[in-house]
Amino acid sequence: MCRIGSIKSKTPVQPSVVLRLMLPQQEGHDNSGFAMVMQDLYGIFSPYKDKPLLSLVCTQKGNRLVEDYMDAHNFTKLAEWLPVPNKQPGLDIQAMPYYVFRNYDYPEDAALMTEAEKENLLLDTRLALRKILEKDNQGYVYSFWPDVLTLKEIGDPSDIATYFRLWEDNGCLAAKSVVAQCRQNTNYDIVRYAAHPFFLQGYTLCANGENTFYTKNKNFQSSLHRGYIGFESDSQCFLNTLHYVHHELKWPLVYYKHTITPLPFEEINRRDDREVLLGIRESLANLEINGPNTVIGVLPDGNMITCCDSKKLRPVVVGRDDNMAVISSEVCGINEILPNRDQTRDIYPNEREVVLIDNELEVTRWKQ
């Protein structure tokens, strides 16, 4: 099973902190990969927080294809982080030739676009790049969004960090919000797209466990939105549902949990809002999950959430001090980076609960 974790901090953190959170949980994963999504960026991308940042890996040819596409669609390059890899022998990493972390300015006509139109432009651009790269297996595009950077690679997380010089804390990459995963590869081929966190139009999500309703989720989601594609991992379904409920339907966040882990009928029938909850069970029955899972998500407004399945088969813990809130599959990771926190304030969300950490690190908890 994968181990997942996230950090929300008042001061920017560098990737090494994230690695220190994840590596102690190593017994729970198999060192087959590491992935993280950094948001609210500092370091070299600070000046361009409102400009879309492209994160992708590719071959040389892929890089050319991407550049051609971006040129043809009037995106202009602004800034770039070019990792200088540490190619010391013996590292367990299946590196790709090119890692692109590049800021672009919007095409000129974007000035007249509404926010929603811009969002769609960014999504469509990412989907188009994905298609181009997929054709001859020339690369993988993870995110294209302002202030969001995604890094994923196959291999030992610690070696991946060495390769990208993430241990060096050189200040290039820093963020106030990071979601990360160390992979346990069970069901699926090692495909880069299968590594969470996943990102879609401002929503980031990471989940562990087994989505036992993957097939029905996928059957349903495939025709809901053009962004719901790939399904290389069963956890993508959680992101799609979050995006669908919150972004597409524009329902308040509380209904995300009601959708993925609906209450039993017996309880619904006793509640005042039963008509709404029954409506959700009827119309969104295929977005239910019914296996062991923990979810960590980040919303477009920066709020970070976590919850688990309806039987609490995959637990999660939240630890915090005044400067940082940390969500993790296992408490040992939190102990490593926040050893002096007040442990009595740790939160172990129950099966009905959602925990939300806002940008001021205020924690809100509610029950379904």
Next chain:
Amino acid sequence: MEAVKTQDIGVNDLNWIIEYKPERCTMCGSCVASCSFGAIKAAVRRQDITVSEENTPAPVHKHSARPVIKQVASLTNFCRGCGICQKVCPNNAIMPRRNPDARRTLLSRDSGPIKRGGRTNLNAERTLDKIVVGRISQMTDPSLDAARHTFDIRAPFGRVLGTKELPFAVENGKLTVKGKKPPVRWIYPLIFSDMSIGALSTRAWEAVAMAVGCLNEKYDIPVRMSSGEGGMPAKLLTSEYLKYFIIQIASGHFGWNRIIQAMPYMKTDPAGILIKIGQGAKPGDGGLLQKEKVAEHIGAIRGVPRATLASPPNHQGLYSIEESVQKMHLSMNAAFGFRVPVAIKCAASSTSVSVYNNLLRDPYKICGGFFIDGIQGGTGAANEISLDHTGHPVVSKIRDCYLAAAKQGLTGQIPLYGGGGIGMTGNAAADAFKMICLGANGVFVGKILIQLLGCVGNEQGRCNACNTGKCPMGICTQNPRLVKRLDVDKGAQKIVDYVLAFDAELKKLMAPIGNSSLPVGRSDALVSTDANIANKLGIGYVC
């Protein structure tokens, strides 16, 4: 010697041969009295025997006339293999044996096509038995505990709206309901299917209805029962229990006079309305109730005189799906103030997906369920040629419909119910579970219910005499003598016990795949040992 012609019927031409042991028989007459078909009779047999009773040979030839039980060699009063004679014989002197050399099917068309009840005898092969639940939660995720966890076993019945059509508005950070949506009832995914009063004896129907009452009231298992085409007792129509019944309307509209008259007095809404277009056992044929079974009280409930009642194959005036939606669905919905789900039942057919697609796209959002009845469904009366040579298996049809909806982003908007042969080999829970994983919201059963009441009919030609009015078990007849054979309370209990076991068994299948709510469409839970089936259904092939 009697003159015998080759065309004469002999016992060996019949499907069942009576094995009779005269040395055990006491001539009590029980078997003859109980055979409702007159297939055996008391007769006298000449018996010659030579015995020697001295120390030295002194043969004496004895000649005696001995009373015996004899099988009737007739194409009308033939033995059905029901076994009632064996059941009542105190001395194990008599029993029917299947005759592999029978010629009855060939010879009995003298007065037209053969009619019978039961289900297909030629297509008893089962897809569901080649499918197993193969995706078991092992190390990847935990299995649940069937005895300890709580399971949410409910299925929607009614038109489900697409999410964006839900009449929800956001107010103060909460969703509120603004406006109306079609009624949806969450019921148990096992519907007792349409066997009419008339097809069944009133007592047998009552036994099934009592089981429904008990399951709902005592065990909180919301099983629903479809009335069948033939109306319902007036008392039931105006009782609280109506809420457990789905009233059927078929092409003959039998019983609807009374139903309409009862409407102003109804204390509660029915569970639903089921428009029957067709039936899996005899697709393209209307209902058939032969004169022999139209007793006085049946005529009264149906509002008809004593005659063979053949429903037309079509609902008059309905020649297209759109018309069906506009006329029947709308009027049925309107009749109950749009508070009651209206569903439709069709025989499985190569055209099922088109029908389903059309219903899904209907602008009124008015069809609350699509019931597909497969070739292995049963019937009280049909032409044998329809039973054996028309129809369509239901399993792939359910799957096709489910996938067709998924492709259009309309999954689950019209709940799918599959029937026809569910529980044929005794385990309805396994069948239901597999159907659900393939995309059904639930299943409907009929034959298995009467089998629990005592019906001995099967797909190998046993009994199947439901059309004759002579049902030996008192289930499918209005003959008071025969009906008396049925213990209504015991029968109802048997059904209740079966459903309780069904419920426990369903959990026993949900638990190992780690699900506490119904895995509708979770086809990855299934694998097949038959590559063609796997390929057709889109599930894994294993060997």
